[in-house]
Every structure is written in structure tokens, then in C-alpha cells.
Amino acid sequence: MSNSADSPQGSVRRNFRHPARVLTAAVFALAGLIFVTSANTAKGTNIRTDSSLLKLSDLIQQRSNKNAQLDETTAAVRKDIDALVRRDDGSTEAEDARLKELERDGGTTKLTGHSVSVTLDDAPPNATANPGYPDPQPNDLVIHQQDLQAVVNALWQGGARGIQVMDQRLISTSAVRCVGNTLILQGRVYSPPYKITAVGDPGKLKQALNNSPAISNYLLYVKAYGLGWKVDEHEAVTLPGYSGTVDLHYAEPVK
Template sequence: MRAPRLRPAGGRAAVAAVFALAGLLFATSALTSRGTDLRSETADLGALVAERSRLNEQRAARVGDLRAEVDELSRAAAPADRSLEDPLDDAALGTASGALAVTGPGVTVTLDDAPDDVRPAGANPDDLVVHQQDVEAVVNALWAGGAEAMSIMDQRVVSTSAVRCVGNVLVLQGRTYSPPYAVAAIGDPAALRAALEASAQVAVYRQYVAAYGLGWSVDAREGADGLVLPAFDGSTALAAARSAA
């Protein structure tokens, strides 16, 4: 076995700086999205959500600056032996983890509240808006259809992503969004469409589309440059976890 090559002193210093900045990056970007289902939450939490969103935007900007510094120092400290490089440089792993932006064919699904002037007889306000479980149903169906990567609005979906509803807005990684909601997935467009058609949960939402005028559209993009999904820029740290048993 070949003895490991020693780093020059300058390289060791750069590596130390990388780890120090990386630790600060994860601490800065440790955000937790919390919320409730729109169907069961009617309290006005607008002011609280707006303040949290403002703070999260400031932290996200700081995270971006720290990532740029970490990338620069990582390149400066990169070993000559490429077998020792960060495994996230591998395209497949980078795509699966969300660490890399990705481009390819796929579909974009858009969900929207019913128009303000639509008030069918017998409908209550909860029947006329998109809910947390509706977005989750689309996300789950697209994964089941073989999606290789996904985003909701302008954020990449990763293993720690959690969609929550607070009042009449959607919260993802601490950022707030109003409808229409766009879910984009890269994969075989035909297979993704078929998975949406086969989903019982999506079928329930589409019944409300037919009955109450909620928005629903599926836009397929063919070709290698069909969709462009950003890299994940949030935190993957778990604040708490418990067994489902």
C-alpha cells in the first residue's frame, strides 16, 4: 500500500479554514420550517411568518457567501490525487443529494386556488384553496414515477425537505410562498405523467379541480435542456427526529 502523501503547511491551513467556514455555514443555515394544514388552521399568522421569512432570507444570503468561500478554499486545498476528492463531485451523487444543479427533461405541475369569483353552491372556504396534502400528493407521485430531482417553487427538494402550511401560505425551508405552486421534476415525462394519473391522492385533488375550479396543469419538457433545477442552498441538519413506531 502506498504511504499517504503529506500536505504542505499552506494546504493544511487552507483545509482548516474550509472546515471552520463549513461549520459556520451549517450553523448559520440551520432553519426549521413549521406549520399546520390549511384545512385546520385559520389563525392569522401573517406577521409572524413575514418576520421569519425576512430573517431566513438574510441567513440564506449569508449561507451563499459562506458557500462561495468554502468552494474557493476547497479548490485551493484540493489534493493532487483525485481519488481523495469530495465524493459530491460525482455527478450522480451530487444530483441525488441536491448538491448540484441539474438539467434535463421532465414535467412541471402547477396547483392554484380557485378564482376569487368562484363560489359554487355548498362550497366552504377550505374547498377553494390548495392544501399541504395536495402538494405532498404531487411530490410523492412524481418520486414514485421515477423523478431524479425535484424542486418546489425556487427550492430544490432533498431528503430533509418538509412542506408546511401556515395560514394561507406554503412554508419550505423557512421561506414562504403564495399560490400558484409549481412542482418541477426531472425524469421521463411519460412515466411522470402516468404516475400522476395513477395516484389516488392526486385524484382527490383533481375532483376538487372539477367541482370547485382549483388550478391544475402539467407541462412536459422534452430534451436534455428541458428543465433547470437549482442546487439545494439550505441546511440538511435535523433539529429533532423520532421513531414512527
């Protein structure tokens, strides 16, 4: 009987062993190159936490800041255009007064008056349930879109003449949206605590908050898990005019 090393099967096995050793050596060489490159890149720092590497949250904040700057630029240009239009259009005093009324109702001009502000916040870190309540789930401890929308809706129902969320004025097409634990409003991103300010009759505004079923449900979570809820009344507050675009964008069917 011949030795297996001299058989055709043994010959085939030997032919596969040699390329395998070469491939293994190549893999180790490539790994060494990667380690050297990483070391040169890091320069003695941890490249996972290098502040020079742009995180997604940093990019979002940069875009939010950029949108804020564009809003300021838009507002300045709009002010200049409005001034030129009023100078050259030859409108009557009655027409000018009507235009100012429409701008005020549309939320594009400043608004001053007595106000009520509502501040909502996430529960404290490591929050636990108060006695008599079940242990919280993660969603029980953060502010949701429905909570912010409930406050805005109640303030409108209470006769608010204008509403500001954080530092932005709301208009009829404004959408209060939350993604995860952040608020996205008119192209800008905010983190809690969230402050909503409404100009109007303070008594009616606070009564509307008390009458809202959605807010009553939220207050149960405030009591159970410590979510933030604060209502303040102010003598005089000036809300900024809305400075963003008023053009409507909507989907169209593909032709």
C-alpha cells in the same frame, strides 16, 4: 318619623354619591386625553389602516425575505469552502468524482434536464359548485398540504432526479408544510399559485401523476369547484442546488 336624608342610611348614601361624581369626572378626563393623544398620533389619518403600522403578515414576509438573503449568503460561503477543501485535501480524481455524485444525489448542486411542472391554485373568488356537486365549504376552495405532498410524492415515484417547489430545491429532509392558506418551506413563506418542477423522464413523471389516488381525489375538486391544476412539459430546465443548512435538529429528552 325622621327624614331618610337624616338617617344613618341616608348619610351613607350621600357619602357614596360624592366619590362617584369625582370618579365619573376622572373617567371623562382620561377619555379626553386618549382622544387627543390618538388625534396627535394619527395626524389626520386612520391609525387602524396606517401603513406605518407593521402587520403580522408584513412581519412574516420580512422574515421570509431575510431567510432568502441568508440562504444566498450561505450558498456563497459554502461554495468558497468547497473550493478550498478540494484544493487542499489532496483527494484523488476517483474520490472527487464520488463526492460530486453524492452532492448531485443530495440535491446540493444544480441539475439540468427535461422536466414536468405542476401548478396548483385556489379556486377563483366567489366560486360556486358546478352542476351536480354540493355547495363548497371554505376548505374545499383552497390548496392544502396534502395536495402539494401528493404531487411531490408522485413525482418522486415517477423517477424524478430532482424536485423544486416554487424557487427552492428539495432534499431528503425537506418538509412541505401549509399553515392556513400559505406554504412554509425551509423557513420561507409562499402564497398560491404553487409551482412544482421535477427533472426526469416526462412520460414517467406524467404517468405517475395520473396513477396517484390522492391526485385523482384532488382532481374531483378541480372539476367541482374550479381549483387550479396545470401540467406542463419542458425541454430543458435547470434546478438550483439546495443552499440551506444540512444539519439535523431534533428534540432531546430533558435530563
